[in-house]
Amino acid sequence: MGRFWSLLFLAVPVLGVGVFAAAMMTDSWPLHNHWLPRDVSEKGYVIDNLFNTILYLTGVIFVGTSLALFWFLWKYDGEKNLGPVRFLHGSHTLEVVWSIIPAATLLFIAIYQMNAWADAKIDRPGTRLAGADGRMNTEDDLVEFQLPIAQVTGRQFEWRIRYAGRDGVVGTSDDVHTVNDLHLPVDEEVVLQIKSDDVLHSFFLPNCRLKQDVVPGMKQMVWFKPKEVGSFDIVCAELCGWGHYKMKGRMTIQSRKDFDQWLTDQERIQQESSFALSEEE
Amino acid sequence: MSSITAGSHAHEHESSATHASFISTYVFSRDHKIIGLQFLFSTLLWFFVGGLLALGIRWQLAYPWTNMPIIGKMLFPGEGGQISPEFYTTLFTMHATVMIFFVIIPILAGAFGNYLIPLMIGADDMAFPTLNMLSYWFMWPAFFLIGASFFTAPYGAGGGWTSYPPLSVVNEAAPGSASAQTLWLLGITFVGISSMMGSVNYMTTIIQMRAPGMTMFRLPLTIWGMFITAILQAFALPVLTAAGFMQVMDRLLGTGFFLPEGLIVNNSIPASGGGQPLLWQHLFWFYSHPAVYIMILPAMGMVSDIISCFARKPIFGYKPMVYSISGIAGLGFIVWGHHMFVSGMNPVLGMTFMVSTMMIALPSAVKVFNWLGTIWGGKIEFTTPMLFSLSFVSMFIIGGLSGIFMAATPVDIFIHDTYFIVAHFHYVLFGGTAMAVFGAIYFWYPKMFGRMMNEQLGKVHFFLTFIFLNGTFFTMHVLGAVGFPRRLADPYHYDTFQHLMPMNRFMTWCAIGMVATQVIFAFNFISSLFFGKPVGRNPWGCNSLEWSAPSPPGHGNFDFQPVVYRGPYEYGHPDATKNHYPQIEPPPENPTEVPEH
Numbered sequence: 040m041g042r043f044w045s046l047l048f049l050a051v052p053v054l055g056v057g058v059f060a061a062a063m064m065t066d067s068w069p070l071h072n073h074w075l076p077r078d079v080s081e082k083g084y085v086i087d088n089l090f091n092t093i094l095y096l097t098g099v100i101f102v103g104t105s106l107a108l109f110w111f112l113w114k115y116d117g118e119k120n121l122g123p124v125r126f127l128h129g130s131h132t133l134e135v136v137w138s139i140i141p142a143a144t145l146l147f148i149a150i151y152q153m154n155a156w157a158d159a160k161i162d163r164p165g166t167r168l169a170g171a172d173g174r175m176n177t178e179d180d181l182v183e184f185q186l187p188i189a190q191v192t193g194r195q196f197e198w199r200i201r202y203a204g205r206d207g208v209v210g211t212s213d214d215v216h217t218v219n220d221l222h223l224p225v226d227e228e229v230v231l232q233i234k235s236d237d238v239l240h241s242f243f244l245p246n247c248r249l250k251q252d253v254v255p256g257m258k259q260m261v262w263f264k265p266k267e268v269g270s271f272d273i274v275c276a277e278l279c280g281w282g283h284y285k286m287k288g289r290m291t292i293q294s295r296k297d298f299d300q301w302l303t304d305q306e307r308i309q310q311e312s313s314f315a316l317s318e319e320e
Numbered sequence: 321m322s323s324i325t326a327g328s329h330a331h332e333h334e335s336s337a338t339h340a341s342f343i344s345t346y347v348f349s350r351d352h353k354i355i356g357l358q359f360l361f362s363t364l365l366w367f368f369v370g371g372l373l374a375l376g377i378r379w380q381l382a383y384p385w386t387n388m389p390i391i392g393k394m395l396f397p398g399e400g401g402q403i404s405p406e407f408y409t410t411l412f413t414m415h416a417t418v419m420i421f422f423v424i425i426p427i428l429a430g431a432f433g434n435y436l437i438p439l440m441i442g443a444d445d446m447a448f449p450t451l452n453m454l455s456y457w458f459m460w461p462a463f464f465l466i467g468a469s470f471f472t473a474p475y476g477a478g479g480g481w482t483s484y485p486p487l488s489v490v491n492e493a494a495p496g497s498a499s500a501q502t503l504w505l506l507g508i509t510f511v512g513i514s515s516m517m518g519s520v521n522y523m524t525t526i527i528q529m530r531a532p533g534m535t536m537f538r539l540p541l542t543i544w545g546m547f548i549t550a551i552l553q554a555f556a557l558p559v560l561t562a563a564g565f566m567q568v569m570d571r572l573l574g575t576g577f578f579l580p581e582g583l584i585v586n587n588s589i590p591a592s593g594g595g596q597p598l599l600w601q602h603l604f605w606f607y608s609h610p611a612v613y614i615m616i617l618p619a620m621g622m623v624s625d626i627i628s629c630f631a632r633k634p635i636f637g638y639k640p641m642v643y644s645i646s647g648i649a650g651l652g653f654i655v656w657g658h659h660m661f662v663s664g665m666n667p668v669l670g671m672t673f674m675v676s677t678m679m680i681a682l683p684s685a686v687k688v689f690n691w692l693g694t695i696w697g698g699k700i701e702f703t704t705p706m707l708f709s710l711s712f713v714s715m716f717i718i719g720g721l722s723g724i725f726m727a728a729t730p731v732d733i734f735i736h737d738t739y740f741i742v743a744h745f746h747y748v749l750f751g752g753t754a755m756a757v758f759g760a761i762y763f764w765y766p767k768m769f770g771r772m773m774n775e776q777l778g779k780v781h782f783f784l785t786f787i788f789l790n791g792t793f794f795t796m797h798v799l800g801a802v803g804f805p806r807r808l809a810d811p812y813h814y815d816t817f818q819h820l821m822p823m824n825r826f827m828t829w830c831a832i833g834m835v836a837t838q839v840i841f842a843f844n845f846i847s848s849l850f851f852g853k854p855v856g857r858n859p860w861g862c863n864s865l866e867w868s869a870p871s872p873p874g875h876g877n878f879d880f881q882p883v884v885y886r887g888p889y890e891y892g893h894p895d896a897t898k899n900h901y902p903q904i905e906p907p908p909e910n911p912t913e914v915p916e917h
């Protein structure tokens with residue numbers, strides 16, 4: 040039976056790699072679109088590349104260790120291996136080797152990705168201005184942050200969106216309101232202000248590799264640059280109550296011209312409609 | 321060894337007092353073995369409940385909004401067998417709560433910790449037998465409170481096992497589960513009290529009551545796992561308990577630890593506030609990340625013992641194993657922020673948590689390499705406990721490596737709160753810990769009951785569980801790569817996820833197979849109590865002390881004073897006459913050698 044059990048453990052790396060390879064490469068039923076969804080943000084590839092880097096790196100370790108497990112089970116099956124066991128308690132050299140190599144690899148991964156993290160969450164887009172010394176790239180530089188194009192508010196169980204009206208500032212009386220319907224211009228860096236009215240939600244754009252929890256009492260900024268036109272999901276990714284599953288919005292990415300047209304239309308509809316949302320907050 | 325003397329005094333005193341009644345022997349027992357078995361039976365029953373709850377979740381994801389056959393009627397008769405969105409939140413909340421707080425934590429520390437610690441260190445009982453008894457009976461208020469929370473009309477607690485405010489604090493945010501959430505919080509508090517009692521007891525017992533010759537570095541790794549776990553619990557639990565009380569006060573007394581000023585949910589009264597929802601997450605994960613290790617370190621220890629025994633070879637790198645357990649535990653206190661990378665926590669802080677989290681993969685890797693080193697060059701006996709332990713290693717490799725994805729902050733932006741995470745922790749907790757627990761049950765069953773479990777049935781149980789577990793959980797990685805979110809009652813109305821139903825159906829049928837397979841285990845477990853092959857003291861040919869006690873050990877455990885001459889892993893020692901070399905066997909060349917301590 041030792042042979043049978045060894046082969047069962049061999050099936051783990053074989054099928055494991057098989058499933059991932061099939062999911063990555065197959066595009067027909069039943070495995071169509073069973074991998075990272077279409078990426079429509081300019082920096083999305085950075086996260087995808089990191090994902091793949093870690094996938095290949097861990098994949099090699101997975102296959103290596105799993106094959107070693109299989110091979111040892113196959114070779115040292117007690118029914119077949121009639122000699123005495125190797126009576127030893129360990130190896131100092133091996134311990135050092137297999138501590139240092141993973142440590143270096145892990146440290147490398149950690150440092151390698153810091154820029155991607157900073158781009159996504161820390162370095163908010165803005166224009167750098169020379170400070171008092173009149174020179175650029177010195178310590179007293181000022182950053183004029185790009186203003187948000189819209190404010191997205193999560194509440195049970197919808198996304199309320201308000202666009203800066205003609206004055207370009209969100210939170211004034213000429214704002215344009217929509218529900219679950221976010222429109223953005225393509226090929227422009229967009230900044231969104233996200234917040235919550237009630238409980239935690241999470242603003243998740245799978246196609247832009249963007250996710251940020253919204254927390255009542257906090258106002259946060261997210262930013263990305265859409266690079267393709269189309270219509271995509273806005274998903275709520277943090278449990279927010281019984282209706283969490285239906286807290287779905289749509290994001291429409293369109294050309295600047297179409298976007299301006301849409302915003303003007305919305306403004307007109309809002310003014311005409313007697314149901315215009317009154318000033319909230 | 322004054323502590324040993326003190327221990328046997330306690331024992332004499334106790335045996336005169338508890339001689340008579342059934343109640344004091346089997347119900348309010350102070351014998352660590354009975355308490356261990358009480359924990360074992362209770363947690364196995366809850367394991368079954370938790371499995372059924374999981375089937376409820378799986379059913380909804382495979383066949384949304386359709387009547388669930390058989391189990392639906394049992395679990396939620398009030399719903400007519402159909403899962404409502406409210407009930408779905410209760411299902412996943414309770415599945416996690418039951419599995420974590422009523423199964424994994426108490427089966428490792430409560431059942432195996434209790435049963436094995438005194439036997440493996442050569443003591444006659446725990447240091448504090450009464451405290452030990454109380455640690456079991458404090459689970460019962462928790463059982464009732466969580467049970468009441470589940471059955472409270474109209475909906476049970478639905479805030480997730482993480483109970484994030486404001487959803488978990490403001491009644492209006494989750495209409496219908498108002499009192500249920502309070503009951504849930506109180507239930508968790510009782511689990512905490514129970515674990516705290518256990519942890520104090522385990523630490524004291526392991527430090528104070530080891531048999532002569534049993535130095536710290538002669539302890540089996542099971543005991544090291546239990547010891548470090550006890551320390552983790554002692555340091556982490558007070559934080560959870562305090563945070564739980566703060567949340568109860570927010571709910572009942574109108575304080576505002578976790579609510580921002582003026583928060584209104586569904587026309588609730590504005591919060592008096594000044595608090596922070598993120599504060600709860602910090603406090604919760606300050607406990608619950610170490611809890612992840614509380615849920616695996618003892619399993620790692622037991623697996624090490626089983627693998628060494630059935631490879632008939634010393635454990636490879638005993639001290640590196642001990643140091644890596646300690647390293648995991650130490651680092652475990654400074655990585656909690658990895659659950660909060662996208663929570664709104666300062667992203668600069670995310671970077672430091674990323675580095676510490678990456679580093680915690682290191683001791684885990686060292687452990688895997690040492691297990692591989694242990695079977696290398698051995699004479700492997702493919703017994704049921706060995707198969708389960710080997711599958712622990714195999715599955716832990718997957719669960720450990722997938723953890724690196726989410727430790728990488730930019731990648732975590734995409735996979736956080738998706739099925740990639742669900743896959744990861746099920747590989748660690750089911751593929752890892754639960755498989756180790758099965759192995760440990762098959763392994764120590766003859767010691768507990770004096771009879772073997774059936775090996776053939778055990779192997780069938782192993783084979784089917786192993787197949788179905790991978791069918792259920794491996795595919796979750798693929799769902800996670802698409803971004804498929806957790807905790808959605810109906811993910812299919814999103815364009816991004818609507819095509820994923822066939823794969824979910826496949827997983828659901830594997831999950832059904834997995835739960836059904838456990839019937840084989842239950843049958844084997846129960847029938848072997850009566851019809852299993854009777855065994856002597858050491859049916860597997862193992863070295864550690866518990867195998868030199870009678871099976872099952874009587875009150876006071878050992879019918880002789882155990883004296884320890886060596887570590888527990890001297891299998892295949894050239895001096896030994898057999899292929900094992902028990903810790904109590906005096907060395908041949910110098911039988912009168914005084915053990916150092």
Ligand SMILES: [Cu+2]
Nearest residue numbers: 275277279283
């Ligand atoms: Cu939500």
Ligand SMILES: [Cu+2]
Nearest residue numbers: 609612656659
């Ligand atoms: Cu963690």
